[in-house]
Amino acid sequence: xxxxxxxxxxxxAKTETIExxxxxxxxxxxxxxxxxxxxxxxxxMGYLHLVQQPFLAAQGEQRMVREESIAAxxxxxxxxxxxxLAVSSPxxxxxxxxxxxxxxxxxxxxxxxxxxxxxxxxxxxxxxxxGFMYVKRHLPPELAEKVLAHKFPGLFAxxxxxxxxxxxxxxAHVVGMTNIDGKGQEGLELAYxxxxxxxxxxxxxxxxxxxxVIKQLNVSAIAKPGNDLKLTLDLRLQYLAYRELxxxxxxxxxxxxxxxxxxxxxxxxxxxxxxxxYNPNNRAKLNAKAMRNRALTDMVEPGxxxxxxxxxxxxxxxxxxxxxxxxxxPGYIRVKRKTxxxxxxxxxxxxxxxxxxxxxxxxxxxxxxxxxxxLWSMLHSAKLGQATALGFPGEAVGKxxxxxxxxKLGLATLSFGYGLAVTPLQLAxxxxxxxNKGCVQEARLIMGNVQVxxxxxxxxxxxxxxxxxxxxxxxxxGTGTRAKVEGYRVGGKTxxxxxxxxxxxxxxxxxxxxxxxxxxxxxxxVLVVVIDQPQGQEYYGGEVAAPxxxxxxxxxxxxxxxxPDQSQDFHVAEVxx
Numbered sequence: 058x059x060x061x062x063x064x065x066x067x068x069x070a071k072t073e074t075i076e077x078x079x080x081x082x083x084x085x086x087x088x089x090x091x092x093x094x095x096x097x098x099x100x101x102m103g104y105l106h107l108v109q110q111p112f113l114a115a116q117g118e119q120r121m122v123r124e125e126s127i128a129a130x131x132x133x134x135x136x137x138x139x140x141x142l143a144v145s146s147p148x149x150x151x152x153x154x155x156x157x158x159x160x161x162x163x164x165x166x167x168x169x170x171x172x173x174x175x176x177x178x179x180x181x182x183x184x185x186x187x188g189f190m191y192v193k194r195h196l197p198p199e200l201a202e203k204v205l206a207h208k209f210p211g212l213f214a215x216x217x218x219x220x221x222x223x224x225x226x227x228x229a230h231v232v233g234m235t236n237i238d239g240k241g242q243e244g245l246e247l248a249y250x251x252x253x254x255x256x257x258x259x260x261x262x263x264x265x266x267x268x269x270v271i272k273q274l275n276v277s278a279i280a281k282p283g284n285d286l287k288l289t290l291d292l293r294l295q296y297l298a299y300r301e302l303x304x305x306x307x308x309x310x311x312x313x314x315x316x317x318x319x320x321x322x323x324x325x326x327x328x329x330x331x332x333x334x335y336n337p338n339n340r341a342k343l344n345a346k347a348m349r350n351r352a353l354t355d356m357v358e359p360g361x362x363x364x365x366x367x368x369x370x371x372x373x374x375x376x377x378x379x380x381x382x383x384x385x386x387p388g389y390i391r392v393k394r395k396t397x398x399x400x401x402x403x404x405x406x407x408x409x410x411x412x413x414x415x416x417x418x419x420x421x422x423x424x425x426x427x428x429x430x431x432l433w434s435m436l437h438s439a440k441l442g443q444a445t446a447l448g449f450p451g452e453a454v455g456k457x458x459x460x461x462x463x464x465k466l467g468l469a470t471l472s473f474g475y476g477l478a479v480t481p482l483q484l485a486x487x488x489x490x491x492x493n494k495g496c497v498q499e500a501r502l503i504m505g506n507v508q509v510x511x512x513x514x515x516x517x518x519x520x521x522x523x524x525x526x527x528x529x530x531x532x533x534x535g536t537g538t539r540a541k542v543e544g545y546r547v548g549g550k551t552x553x554x555x556x557x558x559x560x561x562x563x564x565x566x567x568x569x570x571x572x573x574x575x576x577x578x579x580x581x582x583v584l585v586v587v588i589d590q591p592q593g594q595e596y597y598g599g600e601v602a603a604p605x606x607x608x609x610x611x612x613x614x615x616x617x618x619x620x621p622d623q624s625q626d627f628h629v630a631e632v633x634x
Contacts, residue, residue: 127258132283149201157211255283360552492580549573551598
C-alpha cells in the first residue's frame with residue numbers, strides 16, 4: 058500500500074517540465090548561413106545593377122530592339138519634257154512567321170487576299186520551321202490595311218515600292234523593267250540600275266514577343282532616293298511612231314518592225330519603237346520574242362539603202378559628179394558566176410538616176426572602178442559595223458567585212474547592201490551624214506551625256522548633192538514615192554533584201570527598209586523604218602516601209618512645228634482687198 062509520500066513524489070514527476078537546451082554553436086552556424094545567403098543575393102543584385110547593367114541592357118535590346126531596313130525610292134525615268142516613263146509607287150507586302158501563325162486562319166487569310174487556300178496551306182506546311190514567308194507582295198495599301206485589321210497572329214507587313222510604267226508597251230523596249238525586288242532586268246532599268254536604285258535606310262524599333270513593332274526608337278540611316286534619268290525621247294513622237302509601226306506590221310502580217318527617229322543636229326533619239334512589244338505592268342504572259350529591242354539587238358542586211366554611200370564614196374573621190382553618166386545596158390552584169398540585174402534596162406543614166414531608180418548595175422560598176430578600200434573606208438567612217446555609244450544591254454555590233462575579204466562579187470554585193478549587217482539604229486546614225494553637211498553625229502539616248510563631236514566623213518558639198526539625189530527617190534519616177542510628205546521636201550532610199558535561210562537566200566522572204574531625211578532644205582530629222590518578212594503581194598521597201606516613213610515623218614514635222622518648205626509647188630492665194 059502506497060504511502061502518502063510515495064504518491065506525492067509520483068505526481069511531482071509527471072508535472073515536471075523538461076527543459077531542452079540548444080547549443081550556442083549550432084544557432085550561430087544557422088544564423089551565419091542565412092546572413093551569408095542574404096549578403097550573396099544582395100551582392101549579386103548590386104553587381105548586376107551596377108557593374109553588369111550596360112551588358113544586360115544591351116542583351117535585352119538585342120532581344121527586343123531590331124534594325125529594320127527603310128526602302129529607298131527608285132529614281133524616275135522621264136522623257137525630254139519631263140513626262141514620266143517609269144515611276145515608283147508605295148505598296149505593302151504581307152509576310153508571316155509560320156511558327157506563330159495559326160493554320161486554322163489560312164482559309165480566312167487566303168479569302169481576304171484572293172489567293173488559293175490550298176497553295177497557302179501547302180506553303181505553310183513546307184515552311185513550318187521557318188521564321189519568314191511572303192504571303193503576297195506589292196498590294197495596294199488600302200487592301201493590305203483591311204487584311205491586317207483581322208489581326209492574324211504572326212502576320213506582318215512591310216512597305217516597298219512597285220515600278221509602274223505609264224507608257225506601257227510604247228516605251229517598254231527602251232525603258233525595260235525591274236523584277237519584284239526592284240532590280241533592273243531589261244533596257245535602261247538594267248543598264249542604269251546603280252544610278253536609279255538609291256540606298257536603303259535603317260531604323261531601330263522595339264518589338265514584342267510576337268514580332269509586332271511597339272515603338273520606333275530612331276532612324277540610324279536615312280534612305281537615299283535614287284537618281285532620276287532623263288531621256289532624249291519625245292513621248293509624243295514615240296506614241297505616233299509606235300502607232301504607225303504597229304498598224305504596218307499588222308497590215309502586212311510581218312514578223313517584226315522597228316523605227317528610229319533621230320535629231321540630225323545633235324544625234325538625240327526622239328523615238329525608238331519596235332513591234333511586237335510587251336506590257337511591263339502585266340507580266341503574266343511575257344514572250345521572249347516580244348521583249349527584244351530589235352532596233353538595237355537585231356541585225357539586217359540593209360539592201361539598197363547602202364547605194365547612197367556607194368555613190369557618196371564616188372563623189373568624194375572627185376572622179377564623178379551628180380551628172381556623171383554610167384552605162385547600165387543591157388540591164389544586167391555578170392560578176393564571176395553570178396548575174397546582177399536591174400528591174401529593167403535603164404541604159405546610160407546619171408549618178409542621180411542611179412539613186413532614183415536604185416540601179417544595182419550602176420553601183421556595181423562604181424564599186425569596181427573605186428576599189429574595195431575606198432568603199433570600205435566610207436562605210437567604216439559612217440560607223441557601220443560598230444556598236445553605238447549607248448551602252449544598251451545586248452546591243453549588236455554589226456558586221457562589215459574588211460577589204461581583204463572582198464573579191465569582185467563580194468565588192469559588188471556590198472555596194473548594194475548585201476554581205477554586211479547593221480542594226481536599224483546604226484543605219485539611222487549613218488544617215489545623219491547626209492542631213493548634217495557630211496558629218497556623222499553619234500546617237501544619244503540620255504540627256505546630259507557628253508555630246509561627242511560629229512565626225513566629217515564627206516565634204517559638205519557631197520552631202521548636199523546626196524540629199525538632193527535622195528529627194529528624187531520620193532518624187533515621180535523614184536522607188537519611194539509613198540514616202541512623200543505633203544508640204545515638205547523629203548528624201549530617202551528604199552531597201553529590199555532577201556532573208557537568209559538554211560539553204561541560202563530565200564526567194565519569197567524579204568526585209569524591207571526605208572532610210573530618209575527631212576526637210577531637204579534644212580535637214581532636221583533622220584528616220585529609218587524596217588519591216589521584216591511582210592506577207593502578201595507587197596514586199597518592196599517602197600511599198601511597205603516607205604509609207605510608214607511618210608506618215609511618221611509628217612506627224613513629226615508638224616508636231617515639232619517645222620516650217621513647210623517654200624517651193625514652186627506651193628502658191629500663196631491672192632486675197633482681194
